[in-house]
Amino acid sequence: MKELRGRVAVVTGGASGIGYALAQRFIAEGMKVVIADIEEKALDEAVASLGADGAQVHGVRTDVSRAEDVEALARATLDRFGGVHVVCNNAGVESGAPFLDIPLNTWEWVLKVNFWGVLHGCRTFLPLLKEQGEGHIVNTASTAAFATGLPTFAPYSVSKFAVHALSENLDIELRTAGEPVGVSLLVPGMTKSRMADAERNRPEGVTPSEAPERRAVLDMIRSAMKNNGLDPSVTADQVVDAILNDRFFVLTHPEETIGAVKARLHSMETGEPSAVRKPSGAQ
Template identity: 35%
Template sequence: MQLFANKVAVVTGAASGIGLGLARHCAREGMQLVLADRNAEQLLGVTDELRADGAKVVAVTTDVSDPRALDTLADAAYKAFGQVDLLINNAGVLISGLSWERPPEDWQWILNINLMGVVHGLHSFVPRMLEQDTPGHIVNVASLAGLLAAPLMGPYTVSKQAVVALTETLHYELASIDAKLKTSVVCPGPISTGIANSGTSRPVTSTVAREANSELMSFLETGIEEGMPPAECARIIFEGIRKEQFWIFTHDDFKDSYKARADSVIESTNPEYQIYVTQE
């Protein structure tokens, strides 16, 4: 996908963080927007901002964990604009804690949003995008955790590694039918967003876990606070879309860690955890 002006973009999780950066970038590219987020108030604020700048925007309050909500979003997009050219499955949340102490409800919560939200997006949009028979692009936002595991990040890591696997599978499937749709998976490093606070309503319980989790969240919050601005992240993602890159990385300095993990797999050595810190 090389040209974006007057094309239609759908962005989930569009009211904050990376999603907001992407929505603003889409508008600057002259795209028509369908924005989704579960926070209706924030979504309205973003919609008003972009409309004031001249963008055509449809906003739909959406819980991506509900497949019917994604059908509603797709219906709204096609009713408003008659097509979708760029689908960005971005909505995501984060919780941390010891894997065996997080109750099944917490695992299900994060998987329903981070993984099933992408599945629902594909199910609702891909058939219609294929029927258009026009060039298009699907972007699934994963994380550096999609390729690297870390302690206390079990539910998040599992969900993001699943998104990577799902997107790679989708890439092969679309290629096998000579579809005009291309795919990308984004594995961002630290981006300045509020994701570290998204799971605060689901606190850890044991004393040991709370202490370890407090240290981790402090580390994450500092790294995220000092992270790349969402606007720069969006620029990199669009650069990758233009090049039809499958893998899109925001921080190249993590590639040594990706390679070390791949080497460990090939050489059958036991994994050793190192704190992954960007040099930027």
């Protein structure tokens, strides 16, 4: 896309953190914005603050893990603003434990939000973008889509590997076919947000782990986020640049992400085992 002014953006997980910063940045570009989130109160507050200066902002309570909610989000966007151009499949959660302590419903929750939420977003919005003749999809992955070995993070990492594979396949297919729709993969490293408290949104029956390894890693993440976390407005600037220049990879911490890929290549070439990973930005 070469022009954002007057166009319409949809951002899932838009009530907090990276999603909120994306919405703010799109408004600064002169776009109309729909934010979707599962947290109703946070969503209402975000709509009020994003729209305080007269921007056109609409909130739609959405659980991205449900296809019917994402379809309703698309209908609400078209009803309100008459089109949709940029779709950020950004909502995400994290929960985990040492491998054998991870209940199946934790795997299901994390995969349903992080992977199926992105899949529903792509399947629902892509036909609208193609029909319209221009558009861009931004899927949020993570450094964990390239780096394994952070203790208790297996479900999250698996879900983000899947988002990476889905997005790369989609990008290649659309480019090869000459479609007018771009795809970017947002790969954040440690960024200031509420992600370390993602279990606030867990469905009934999903129990957070009390294992000491789990508490240790979450403590490390909270402190790294506070001390070294990137301001999400920087991430949002990078996303806008990637949309305007049709770039696939958006790496907020390139050294760390590329370093993880190189470490895997080294392991593949030499047979040396992979190492345990610390949270991004941890000392």
